Amino acid sequence: MEQHEKTKQDILKAFQFRHATKEFDPDKKISDHDFQFILETGRLSPSSIGLEPWKFVVIQNKQFREELRKVTWGAQGQLPTASHYVVILARTMKDVKYDSDYIKRQMLEVKKFPEHLMDNIVERYKTFQESDLHLLDSERTIFDWSVKQTYIALGNMMTAAAQIGIDSCPVEGFDYHAVHEIFEKKGLLEDGHLDVAVMVAFGYRAKEPRPKTRKDINDIVQWIE
Numbered sequence: 001m002e003q004h005e006k007t008k009q010d011i012l013k014a015f016q017f018r019h020a021t022k023e024f025d026p027d028k029k030i031s032d033h034d035f036q037f038i039l040e041t042g043r044l045s046p047s048s049i050g051l052e053p054w055k056f057v058v059i060q061n062k063q064f065r066e067e068l069r070k071v072t073w074g075a076q077g078q079l080p081t082a083s084h085y086v087v088i089l090a091r092t093m094k095d096v097k098y099d100s101d102y103i104k105r106q107m108l109e110v111k112k113f114p115e116h117l118m119d120n121i122v123e124r125y126k127t128f129q130e131s132d133l134h135l136l137d138s139e140r141t142i143f144d145w146s147v148k149q150t151y152i153a154l155g156n157m158m159t160a161a162a163q164i165g166i167d168s169c170p171v172e173g174f175d176y177h178a179v180h181e182i183f184e185k186k187g188l189l190e191d192g193h194l195d196v197a198v199m200v201a202f203g204y205r206a207k208e209p210r211p212k213t214r215k216d217i218n219d220i221v222q223w224i225e
Contacts, residue, residue, distance in 0.1 A: 010163070011163070014159060014162040014163040015159070015162065016212055017162050017165070018158060018159065018161075018162035018167070018168065019167070019205075019209040019212065020168075020169045020170065021078070021167040021168060021169045021201070021203070021205050021206075021209070022077045022078065022169065023077040023078070023081055023205075023206045023207070024077075024078065024081040024082050024083065024167065024201070024203030024204055024205065024206055025081070025203065025204045025205065025206045026080070026081040028083065028203065028204040029083045029203075030083040030084055030166055030202060030203065030204075034164060034166065035083075035084055035202070037160065037164070038157050038160055038161050038166070038202065039056060039058075039157070041153075041156045041157050041159075041160035042054070042056055042153040042154075042156060042157045043153075044156075045152050045153040045156045045157075046152060047149040047152060047153075048145070048148075048149055049125060049128070050106070050110075050111055051091070051096055051102075051103065051106060051146075051149065052106070052110070052149075053090055053091035053095065053096050053146045053149050053150070054088055054089065054090060054091070054149065054150045054153055054197070055088070055089040055091075055194055056086050056088055056089075056153075057086065057087045057088075057089060057183075057188060058084055058085070058086050059085045059086070059087060060084065060085070064186075065079045065080070065085060066079075066080075067182060068085075068087075068174075068179065068182065071174060071175040071178035071179055071182070072171065072173065072174040072175070072179065072199070073173045073174065073175075074171045074172060074173020074174060075169075075171045075173065075174070075199065075201060078169050078171065078201035078203075079201070081203065081206065082169075082201035082202060082203040083202055083203035083204065084201070084202045084203065085199070085200075085201050085202075086157075086199065086200050086201075086202070087179075087183070087196060087198075087199045088150045088153065088154060088197045088198050088199070088200065089150075089183075089188070089189070089194040089195060089196060089197060090143065090146040090147045090149070090150045090194065090195060090196075090197035091146050091193060091194055092139070092142075092143050092146065092192060092193060092194065092195055093136075093139045093142045093143065094192055094193045095193050095194075096142060096145070096146050097129070097136070097142065098122055098125035098126040098128070098129050098130075099122055099126070102193075103122075103125065104118065104122075107121055129142070133145070143195060146197075147197040147198070150197040150198060151197075151198065154170060154198055154200055157200065158170065158200065161202055166202055166203070166204065167202070167203055167204055167205045168200055168201060168202050168203075169200065169201045170198060170199070170200050171198065171199035171200060171201065172198055172199075174196075174199065176196060179196050180195060180196055183196060
């Protein structure tokens with residue numbers, strides 16, 4: 001039990017440590033080994049029906065970062081100073097619609113489902129997307145569902161980083177159309193199979209943040225018994 005309690009306290013300390021770092025120490029770099037660990041926690045993250053509808057683009061090129069900085073108002077301090085900067089892409093309707101080739105490959109080649117089950121799987125996902133969640137109401141609706149999955153990976157990566165003393169900052173403050181155009185011109189969207197979901201910067205804080213504040217647990221939890 002002692003180890004169990006220590007593990008819980010270590011996890012909570014990581015959550016207390018983590019904050020949205022606005023500026024990093026540009027002279028401190030994350031080791032390759034540590035950053036591969038962070039990426040691995042993203043790769044191992046859960047996703048709805050196990051689609052893994054993400055791609056992690058790690059942007060270390062200074063010119064590329066400067067191009068992004070011009071249209072990313074939420075990362076003016078992070079893009080020039082972060083050790084590692086990641087743009088997470090999400091798969092579009094071309095890949096995450098129930099009858100896509102991507103889903104078929106994911107189920108057969110990655111999840112190793114028997115091929116004779118595919119008809120039932122497709123029918124189940126069709127109902128899930130069409131009737132249960134109305135994901136096929138528009139291309140944006142299903143893309144937003146895909147983006148939701150990337151946020152699970154995003155949260156896990158930031159928490160894992162905090163557990164080994166690495167800072168991070170999620171970034172939504174960008175001109176979506178401008179960033180989309182940059183990535184499209186660079187051939188990073190796989191002919192419309194991917195699009196921009198969210199960004200995240202990693203590194204080591206340049207200065208200590210103000211104390212963390214949150215609502216009281218009783219204000220956000222309701223028990224139904």
